[in-house]
Amino acid sequence: MDIVSTLGLTNFVMQFSRISMYPFFDMAHYTLSIMKLKEQPVSCRYQGMCMNSGEMAVLPEDISEDESSKASEEECLLHSSPDIDNLIGAVDVAHRSPIACWFSGMLCCFGGAILASVLLGEPPIEPFTNNRNIILASVIWYLIFYCPYDKFYKCCNFLPSKLFIAGMKEVTRARKIVAGVMDAHSRYRNGWLAVIAVGWAKGAGSGLIANFEQLVRGVWIPERNELLRMSYGTKVTLIGAVLFTFQQMNYLPITRHNLIFLYTMFVVSTKVAMVLFNIHHSPFAPMEVALYHMAFSWQCTSTESHFQTEASNTGETLGTQCSAPLDASPEESESIKRRRAKKAE
16 A cells, blocks of 8 residues: 555565464453453343333232332342342352353353354354463463452553553454455355455454353343444444455455554554543444434434324224224123133233
8 A cells, every 4th residue: 555655664564464363462352352251240130021021020910009019129129139149240150150151251252253153154163173272261261250369350450451452452353354254255256245244253253142152141131232232343343344355355455464454553543542541432423323314314204204193093093993892782792801801811
């Protein structure tokens, strides 16, 4: 690229694109992934039953409304009591079942490789054949969860150390995307959508399979699906997968090593700034809002009145339908009551 050649960074960029990720960059990736696992909030096993579903508990029919609400609150508190072993968190699982916690940590570390293998029709257990990476990730997992007084976790969570680790982890993102894009492109030459999907899965697979990872720990919260609420890592990986796919198919006039360098510098600087200033929202939010208003919000204003008129018409129709049984015979009214009772059951 002209910018890289003008600055005289051609040799540096070539060497940077060939640098090995093992062990230091992989170590940073494993450390930050398992730290994120440990920092996940504690969830209630009955959260979907008591908090999210909005349905009251099954109580006797002769109980009053105030007593029923009080009883349902007591039941939810009873379900969420730690004495009944219903609080599920990564630290809690680490003390109850170290094997489940270890497997959950390995899913966070190798989720991208596992998901990419599934998409390509390869055995999903293939990432576990790399013994040195598994041993390295297991050692880091043990130190983060079981080091006395959390010394290792506190050292890694110290701001200067966390900035350094976060920057090193982002270096591995571009390499994973490139590996996924090249592997998929060797099989699907013209299937750019398949190539983008594999590259995206390779770089952000741990987030995309987060629901399965939570299920290993005994938590099922479908509202936390990554596709419904994409994080910064998932979004920037998708952008990188599109860019590297277009470069692989010769749609972008840039060499691979130059794109790796520029993309890595962008994600590293952005991530370090987010960690330094404690920014939790995505920096792409203004562009996402503008794109949404440009492409997806045209029908909202035009169909709002349509939905209102449709709802009113539906209400009138239901009103006429409901008023009809008033003039019905006693036998028909009894049959209607039986049908309603069956539906209620």
